[in-house]
Amino acid sequence: MRGADYVIKRAAFAIATIFVAVTLNFILFRLLPGTAVTNLSRVPHATPALRHALEVEFGLDKPKWQQYVIYLQNLFRGNWGISFANQQPVWSNLKTDLANTIPMVLLGTVVSIIVGMATGIISAWRRGTKLDQVSTNIAIAFYAFPTQWLALVILILFASYLPSHGMSNDFLINPTPWEHFKDVMSHMILPSLTIALTLYGEYTLIVRSAMLETLGEDYVLTARAKGLPQRTIVRRYALRNAMLPTTTLIALSLGYIVAGAILVEAVFSWPGIGLAVYDAIEARDYPMLQGAFLILTVSVVFFNFVADLLYFRLDPRITE
Amino acid sequence: MSQAIQAVETENLSLPPPKKRGNWFWEIIKGSTQAKIGLGVILFFTILGIFAPWIEPYSVHQQSGAVFCAPSAKHWLGCDDGGIDMVSLLIQGGRISLVVGFCATFVAMVLGGGIGIIAGYFGGGTDITLMRITDYFLVIPDVPLMIVLATLFGARLSIIILVIGILLWTGTARIIRAEVKSLRERVYVKRATSLGSSNRRIIFRHILPQVGPLLIANTVLTVAIAIFDETALSFLGLGDPTAITWGKIIEFGFLRTAVSAGAWWAIVPAGICVALVIMGCYWLGQAIEDALNPRLKVAHLSPRTFRLRPLVGRGSDAI
Numbered sequence: 104m105r106g107a108d109y110v111i112k113r114a115a116f117a118i119a120t121i122f123v124a125v126t127l128n129f130i131l132f133r134l135l136p137g138t139a140v141t142n143l144s145r146v147p148h149a150t151p152a153l154r155h156a157l158e159v160e161f162g163l164d165k166p167k168w169q170q171y172v173i174y175l176q177n178l179f180r181g182n183w184g185i186s187f188a189n190q191q192p193v194w195s196n197l198k199t200d201l202a203n204t205i206p207m208v209l210l211g212t213v214v215s216i217i218v219g220m221a222t223g224i225i226s227a228w229r230r231g232t233k234l235d236q237v238s239t240n241i242a243i244a245f246y247a248f249p250t251q252w253l254a255l256v257i258l259i260l261f262a263s264y265l266p267s268h269g270m271s272n273d274f275l276i277n278p279t280p281w282e283h284f285k286d287v288m289s290h291m292i293l294p295s296l297t298i299a300l301t302l303y304g305e306y307t308l309i310v311r312s313a314m315l316e317t318l319g320e321d322y323v324l325t326a327r328a329k330g331l332p333q334r335t336i337v338r339r340y341a342l343r344n345a346m347l348p349t350t351t352l353i354a355l356s357l358g359y360i361v362a363g364a365i366l367v368e369a370v371f372s373w374p375g376i377g378l379a380v381y382d383a384i385e386a387r388d389y390p391m392l393q394g395a396f397l398i399l400t401v402s403v404v405f406f407n408f409v410a411d412l413l414y415f416r417l418d419p420r421i422t423e
Numbered sequence: 424m425s426q427a428i429q430a431v432e433t434e435n436l437s438l439p440p441p442k443k444r445g446n447w448f449w450e451i452i453k454g455s456t457q458a459k460i461g462l463g464v465i466l467f468f469t470i471l472g473i474f475a476p477w478i479e480p481y482s483v484h485q486q487s488g489a490v491f492c493a494p495s496a497k498h499w500l501g502c503d504d505g506g507i508d509m510v511s512l513l514i515q516g517g518r519i520s521l522v523v524g525f526c527a528t529f530v531a532m533v534l535g536g537g538i539g540i541i542a543g544y545f546g547g548g549t550d551i552t553l554m555r556i557t558d559y560f561l562v563i564p565d566v567p568l569m570i571v572l573a574t575l576f577g578a579r580l581s582i583i584i585l586v587i588g589i590l591l592w593t594g595t596a597r598i599i600r601a602e603v604k605s606l607r608e609r610v611y612v613k614r615a616t617s618l619g620s621s622n623r624r625i626i627f628r629h630i631l632p633q634v635g636p637l638l639i640a641n642t643v644l645t646v647a648i649a650i651f652d653e654t655a656l657s658f659l660g661l662g663d664p665t666a667i668t669w670g671k672i673i674e675f676g677f678l679r680t681a682v683s684a685g686a687w688w689a690i691v692p693a694g695i696c697v698a699l700v701i702m703g704c705y706w707l708g709q710a711i712e713d714a715l716n717p718r719l720k721v722a723h724l725s726p727r728t729f730r731l732r733p734l735v736g737r738g739s740d741a742i
Contacts, residue, residue: 116558123559131571247701249651251658252673252694259687362564366655370677380567384574384659392571399567407562 109415117408124400128393129174133167183397184390188382193394197376201398203270204368204375207291208360211298216353218299219306226307227314227345228337239311245304250363254297254370266290268372294371298364302356309352313345320344347417351410358406362399447636451714458710461643464703468696472518481508483515483667491686501688503672504679512672513692520668520697523584524650530588531649532595532642539599540634544607544626550600557596565590566655573661580663583656587649595641602634640711647704654697669693 144154158164162173177183183193222242226235245253258267266272271286278286317323318341326336361376368377376395383391452458471478481487486506487498494501500509542553572586606612607630615625650669656662657670658677676682676690 120559120562124563127563127568131575134575243702243705244698247647247651247698247705249654249658249670249673249694249697251655251677252690252697255673255677255682255690256687256694258682259685259690262682359564359566362566365566365570366658369659380570381659384570384661387574392574396567396571399564403564404562 106415110412113408113411113415117404120404120407121401124397124404125175125178126171128397129171132389132393178397183394186391187388188386188391193390196391197379197394197398200374200376200379203373204361204364204377207294207373207375208298208364210291211295212302212357212360214295215299215302215306219303220310220349222303223307223310224314224337224342226311227318227341228333230311230315238307242304242307242311245300246308247304248301249366250297250301251366251370253300254294254367257293257297257300258370261293265292267293270374290373294367294373297367297371298360301363301367302360305356306353310345310349313348313352314341316348317341317344347414350417351414354406354410354413357409358403361402448639448711451711454714455710457706461703461705461707461710464699465643465707468517468521468700468703471514472521475514475518479508479511479514481511483507483511491681491684491689493686494688500692501686503675503686503689504681504684509688509692512667513669513696516667516669516672516693517696517700519580519666520650520653520670521700523580523587523653523668524646524700526584527587527591527649527653528642528645530585531591531645532638534589535592535595535641536599536634536638538592539596540603540626540630542596543600543603544622544630546604546607553596554600557593560590561593561597566652569652569656570659570661573656578661578663580666583653583661583663587652587656591645591648591652595638595645598641599634599638602637603630606630606633636711636715640708640715643704643708643711647701647708650697650700669697 144157155164162170165173181194183197185191186193186196189196219242222238226238226242229235261267266289268290270290271283272290275282275286318337323336323340326340364373364375365377365380367373368375369381372378376398379391380395380399382388383395452462481498484507487508488502488506490502490504490506492498492502492506498508498510500513502508503512538553538557542550542557569586569590572589573583576582576586612625612629615629620628653662653668654670654673657668658674660674662668662671662674672693673690676686676693681687681689
């Protein structure tokens, strides 16, 4: 029963946070000088009557709270406004962008989790040795490199061997599905590699510290006293318990990956949500920016919620 | 094995508790190579920044070499797309980047420290309200929000500083609040209250000096994030167009075809400078935190504020 309480409480918090973000979105974009009508009514022979008619059409004559209610209703109906840049509905723009971002980010993330866990475990196991020092300091360095800088360095190093721009080769005429797949995958390598490298450092540090924590526990000492081999101690005793903070932290950081992809996609022109944000900033395309901000926030909140649930599943003690 | 454990025990116990105020900082620096290197890196770039106008070999506003000229004895790191010396640009860029980092951190510390102390000290309704607000801000991703704010309110250095500062206070507020909550229950605070000290006096005389070290450890780590965020904002074209920062140098390298011109020297050194400062901050902040509280467990809070937990023991066989 208490478990259900916990889940409901976390779900309520997640929904409330999304609500706060939505409200922030509404307020921030209305703090700008001028309204949507200011620009439209700037035509020859515009009269105050025209301006007023436009305001009525856009619902700007209504009080602010009523505008807010209408804004919320529209959000739920999938009406997120029209992009200034290409006159398409924001939601349909973002839908395709999101579908492009997810595979690229996912590939990089999976690679970084595997590599980061391996190096983290080895570092903790051999802590204090040269190997640990070197591996940890490399991890800190990759944690410290600016994302866009790392992307550019990879571009300088590999651009002559692998496609560096966009998602597919436009000059491939009538490709078979297999050819198309190969083409997209080869375009995906460099941006995914960048994402993997930026995350790898973080994951190494997380796994290493979680492992060190459990390696200091009494049950590990008991296992050693029983004369169990090191490999068993690390795998069966330390690693299993270290997975608890590790999984939740990884789930938490997944939410930030979509936001982190902004810089990577800008460098490699990967047509995803990050590039959409970059272009929207350049063109001051506010409806797109608003929509993208909402998606990025919702993804973070969602993964936060997933982390809470995982934590509950892995460690039922937290309800006590 | 038993020796190792013993060594660990004495090592942990012999951590010097901060006895005299003001002295603790040097104790930590003296006791850790990591802290020394970290402080050294930060000081190096700070001094370079302060004396930038006298150190710069060339002017950053005048052409002094060929476009994208390669590194040579005359220009150690070559020139950028306008024939401006890269070493001078890096020194000048470090100056502004550090100013942004320090000022934004100052804003974040005043906000986060203030909110943390008020919430922790007064407790009750104030605490609940402030921590709720903090919870929401902790979850809302800061980089997208920074982008929105910077896009809406314009690209000026002061705005960038404010935007970064306003979004980095949440982690600090939480950590400080937890510390203040426990400090408030100490006997000397109760005594001061019974002697009729005002809340303000207790906060400034008794609480603030106690949370000072923790606040400074946090400050150092926040400087790293602030500089990191500045490069991201600059790269997205949201930096101050008139200021030269490390972020701007990377942005210009990208926009002005340094990559296709093969001019790695216009991009690579700037990123290494950023990484060095961030690593310096990380090492120093880590060392202070470890020394202050070996059991400080902030690792679960959020990936943005995660830190390495201290080593349980050292030596290869000290499992």
